[in-house]
Amino acid sequence: ELVLKLAKVYEDELHSLDKATDLFHRICEQQVYQFRDVDDLSQCYAAWVELQLRQEAWDDALSTARRAVASPEAGSTKIARALPKSLRLWDLLLDLEESLGTVQTTKDAYNRALKLRVATPMHVINFASFLTDQKYFEESFTAYERGVELFAFPHPGAKLLWKNYLTAFIERYKGTKIERVRDLFERCLESCPP
Numbered sequence: 001e002l003v004l005k006l007a008k009v010y011e012d013e014l015h016s017l018d019k020a021t022d023l024f025h026r027i028c029e030q031q032v033y034q035f036r037d038v039d040d041l042s043q044c045y046a047a048w049v050e051l052q053l054r055q056e057a058w059d060d061a062l063s064t065a066r067r068a069v070a071s072p073e074a075g076s077t078k079i080a081r082a083l084p085k086s087l088r089l090w091d092l093l094l095d096l097e098e099s100l101g102t103v104q105t106t107k108d109a110y111n112r113a114l115k116l117r118v119a120t121p122m123h124v125i126n127f128a129s130f131l132t133d134q135k136y137f138e139e140s141f142t143a144y145e146r147g148v149e150l151f152a153f154p155h156p157g158a159k160l161l162w163k164n165y166l167t168a169f170i171e172r173y174k175g176t177k178i179e180r181v182r183d184l185f186e187r188c189l190e191s192c193p194p
Helices: 002-013 017-029 038-054 058-069 078-085 087-100 103-115 121-133 137-150 157-173 178-191
Strands: none
Touching (some): 002 017, 002 038, 017 038, 038 078, 058 078, 058 087, 121 137, 137 157, 157 178
16 A cells, blocks of 8 residues: 555656656566565556556556566565466456457457456456457357356356357347257256256
């Protein structure tokens, strides 16, 4: 919290963005301060990205968010090794990728979040919607498949995922692919709790 207040003083009162940026760099990446928990470090990274966004340094903000969830270097602290599992940073990165990244970097980020099992049901739905908007329909169904596998019943998000998956599939194929729709409904019913 002290770091965030100091950065705010640099930015707002002293109008020294270089000092604020240098502070975040030293704290987050050079790790001159030992955090007690991963959420404190992730909060610092998020504040750094938000500073860059306020300054309209879009590429820097995206790059910082990517580095925050990147695999840590050998010899990193326990807190730094836990950073790639920070939901706060993944939410931030995925939002930035959709807004500022390319289609491929956005797909890569979502796929990595799913692989690391840090994605939430809402991330899966956002990923599938993003793919649908980009006209990658079958890939969006693959995202739903990964989601219903990752968040199977009795997970509270399973119902939402299945509902969105079935609705998206039916809307896309409007009466065609009847056999595939039937298979999806059967799978959903088989996995539902009684």
